[in-house]
Amino acid sequence: GIQVEQSPPDLILQEGANSTLRCNFSDSVNNLQWFHQNPWGQLINLFYIPSGTKQNGRLSATTVATERYSLLYISSSQTTDSGVYFCAVAWGYGNKLVFGAGTILRVKS
Amino acid sequence: EAEVAQSPRYKITEKSQAVAFWCDPISGHATLYWYRQILGQGPELLVQFQDESVVDDSQLPKDRFSAERLKGVDSTLKIQPAELGDSAMYLCASSPRTGKTETQYFGPGTRLLVL
Numbered sequence: 001g002i003q004v005e006q007s008p009p010d011l012i013l014q015e016g017a018n019s020t021l022r023c024n025f026s027d028s029v030n031n032l033q034w035f036h037q038n039p040w041g042q043l044i045n046l047f048y049i050p051s052g053t054k055q056n057g058r059l060s061a062t063t064v065a066t067e068r069y070s071l072l073y074i075s076s077s078q079t080t081d082s083g084v085y086f087c088a089v090a091w092g093y094g095n096k097l098v099f100g101a102g103t104i105l106r107v108k109s
Numbered sequence: 110e111a112e113v114a115q116s117p118r119y120k121i122t123e124k125s126q127a128v129a130f131w132c133d134p135i136s137g138h139a140t141l142y143w144y145r146q147i148l149g150q151g152p153e154l155l156v157q158f159q160d161e162s163v164v165d166d167s168q169l170p171k172d173r174f175s176a177e178r179l180k181g182v183d184s185t186l187k188i189q190p191a192e193l194g195d196s197a198m199y200l201c202a203s204s205p206r207t208g209k210t211e212t213q214y215f216g217p218g219t220r221l222l223v224l
Contacts, residue, residue: 031211031212041146041198041217041220042217043152043215043218048212086151093164093165094164094165095204096157096165097142098154099153101151
């Protein structure tokens with residue numbers, strides 16, 4: 001099956017700093033989503049981004065499908081950005097999502 | 110804004126007991142997914158429905174897990190008997206159709222603890 005690798009596994013930032021999270025995948029995919037999982041476990045959709053670049057406030061994402069990677073940029077980080085960030089690729093006949101192991105982000109004030 | 114609903118939010122049970130989780134997808138969404146997330150890992154698909162039909166249940170432990178979506182709307186996931194290793198977050202998601210360009214939307218999850 002497809003492999004999805006996220007890096008770094010852990011990241012500690014000072015409030016106001018910028019960061020880049022990376023997602024590599026091993027095969028062609030139908031689409032790609034980035035999620036933020038809050039402390040209560042809710043998966044919040046950040047981006048649906050099979051290719052190209054999108055921006056939403058302080059967050060932006062870029063997917064280069066031909067090179068099988070995606071990047072999530074967080075600028076001017078805030079303590080509320082803390083949590084786990086997941087990359088998930090839609091793959092196979094049923095378009096199921098295959099998740100990476102996540103990046104744990106801690107933003108300190 | 111429409112949301113995926115799940116209940117209960119938390120469940121504590123003893124091993125060998127039966128447990129059931131319920132999911133109500135976003136209205137009009139034909140595709141429904143159940144994922145299991147073990148602590149420290151990403152979610153993994155257990156079963157996928159298109160309307161009332163199962164599309165993929167290859168990762169569902171069928172000796173103890175069952176899932177149904179009788180009228181193609183809400184869905185129930187059951188575990189009988191529960192084992193200690195079933196402790197996890199169970200997430201339900203829905204999308205309008207099973208298509209390559211469909212976004213999946215997740216519910217709040219049911220956190221299960223088996224003692």
